[in-house]
Amino acid sequence: MIPVMHLDADVRGILESLPDLAGYGAAAPMLPAACYTSPEFFEFERRHVFTRSWICVGRQEQIPAPGDYLTPKIGDEPLLVVRREDGSIGAMSAVCQHRGQVIATEPGSAGRAFRCPLHFWRYDLEGSLVAATRIDDDAIHDCLRDTVRLPVVRLENWHGFLFVTLDEDAAPLGPGLAKLEPFWEGYEDADLVAVPPTMSDTPLPWNWKIHAENFTDAYHPEFVHVGTHDFAPSIHPDGGVEITPMTAGDNAIVRTVPLLRPDGGMMEDGWGPEAEFPAIETLSAEQRSHVTFAMIPPGMTIIFAPGAVSYQLIGAIGVEATLASNDRVTAGGWLLPRSTFEAEDFEERAAAVRAGGKKIWVQDIPVNLGVQSGKKSRFAPDGRHYMPLETTLEQFNAWLLRMYHAAWKAIA
Ligand code: FES
Ligand SMILES: [Fe+2]
Known part of the structure; x- marks a missing residue:
């Protein structure tokens, strides 16, 4: 899900001055200079274009062992890209689903689970909650474990390059x-x-x-x-x-x-x-x-x-x-x-x-x-x-x- 923002008037003006899409699949004219100079337009790109694009965040060799992870940020979204137990690589949000602490901002190794630094909730390498702290009631704990997980983000491995996108509807990267x-x-x-x-x-x-x-x-x-x-x-x-x-x-x-x-x-x-x-x-x-x-x-x-x-x-x-x-x-x-x-x-x-x-x-x-x-x-x-x-x-x-x-x- 991509947050909607109020479209700044300057950004709207720039967008309205763009050529129509029709006829421009292969080549298009130069875009307005403001696309290169307007901080508001950059904010539009950062929040709405980069988040809809496939972004390369590194190479598979950078996370060779289970638990190894990268910490890319796309738009405002801190992410975890992690080698899982079965050797596959997945991406998910780095935002803890308890109170929203960012779980990690630097690459590293999580071992078998990520631990949130704020209240030590633990998530496995798939992003599922495996343990919350100080909950004595087993039923509540089980319920949390069944329902809480770090949101999954799409990832594709292209010749060893790891690409992620926040757009659930983006066309697949490979084609x-x-x-x-x-x-x-x-x-x-x-x-x-x-x-x-x-x-x-x-x-x-x-x-x-x-x-x-x-x-x-x-x-x-x-x-x-x-x-x-x-x-x-x-x-x-x-x-x-x-x-x-x-x-x-x-x-x-x-x-x-x-x-x-x-x-x-x-x-x-x-x-x-x-x-x-x-x-x-x-x-x-x-x-x-x-x-x-x-x-x-x-x-x-x-x-x-x-x-x-x-x-x-x-x-x-x-x-x-x-x-x-x-x-x-x-x-x-x-x-x-x-x-x-x-x-x-x-x-x-x-x-x-x-x-x-x-x-x-x-x-x-x-x-x-x-x-x-x-x-x-x-x-x-x-x-x-x-x-x-x-x-x-x-x-x-x-x-x-x-x-x-x-x-x-x-x-x-
Ligand atoms: S915010 Fe992560 S455990 Fe509380
Ligand atoms: Fe050059």
């Missing part, structure tokens, strides 16, 4: 990501090891959509990333970027670019021929000569490169405050063959990959600041001038439009 399946081919035959990232705790001073657009924009690398991205060009005489078509049910925005030589990847100076993470032998020749950038809005990006899958989690905490976990700001966010991970020089190679990623990142910072700043201008453009290489941005607009309209309809 919305079907267009990414071909890119997984061969990776999971390589005995992958997950190196989860750390979420940065320093907010980036721009809107989460600007962060996502920067990731998915195939037009800017040749200008902004001179020297670091030339090896993975969007334009190439033998065929440049390929943008996977978008349909109305898609939850992914995908582009694939060629590498100038097979088996290239991230080096200390950015994309280059001598990848620090060696190419994965189970990949096809096609995969070993391309890199695919996929955005899974609103909270995740993933890159399929010849030597690694790398991913980033994005957490929006304010209209101009975005947290990111990636191998550019923090560390990790990789799926790597065990042979890569266990190599003696792994730490040096990982440091070089981070350095390369950071060089790209440092080039992106001023342009993200510039775009955020431009959104506040009375002269902010209305987006009539998208170029062909910006199809992914129009696809992202279509996704946003769909989510905004759905949220608006649900609370109107």
Whole structure:
């Protein structure tokens, strides 16, 4: 159940100025600048869009043993994502059903049961109440145990990535990501090891959509990333970027670019021929000569490169405050063959990959600041001038439009 809020007049005005949904399954015009600058609109997104989306909260390897849990927060909802006794993974509310204490806010291990810190009620790993304290009457205790449980939240495990949604009616995650399946081919035959990232705790001073657009924009690398991205060009005489078509049910925005030589990847100076993470032998020749950038809005990006899958989690905490976990700001966010991970020089190679990623990142910072700043201008453009290489941005607009309209309809 999603709480209904009074729709702020400014938010209503922005929603009313959005294009109709009809005709925009695959691509949509630029959205009003206020979608990037209005704190009220961000609050609408936080409470009504993110809560209706599938959000990646981590990897299954982060909770290997029964009782291990993560503590994501979606919108205002603190959650527990836990490995149960039978090895399956489930999600539920972290709010104790006695008086509403949040049971845990940091990841950890609960053993066989969660214990609420306020009055020590205990819940098993499925969320059922197993013990309340100081109740002498067995009948009352039994009744509580039969009726009290932590509300269940939907979770899907997609290639080891754990996604949750608070929307009981959300379409299943898997079909919305079907267009990414071909890119997984061969990776999971390589005995992958997950190196989860750390979420940065320093907010980036721009809107989460600007962060996502920067990731998915195939037009800017040749200008902004001179020297670091030339090896993975969007334009190439033998065929440049390929943008996977978008349909109305898609939850992914995908582009694939060629590498100038097979088996290239991230080096200390950015994309280059001598990848620090060696190419994965189970990949096809096609995969070993391309890199695919996929955005899974609103909270995740993933890159399929010849030597690694790398991913980033994005957490929006304010209209101009975005947290990111990636191998550019923090560390990790990789799926790597065990042979890569266990190599003696792994730490040096990982440091070089981070350095390369950071060089790209440092080039992106001023342009993200510039775009955020431009959104506040009375002269902010209305987006009539998208170029062909910006199809992914129009696809992202279509996704946003769909989510905004759905949220608006649900609370109107
Ligand atoms: S609020 Fe959790 S036991 Fe009382
Ligand atoms: Fe960039």
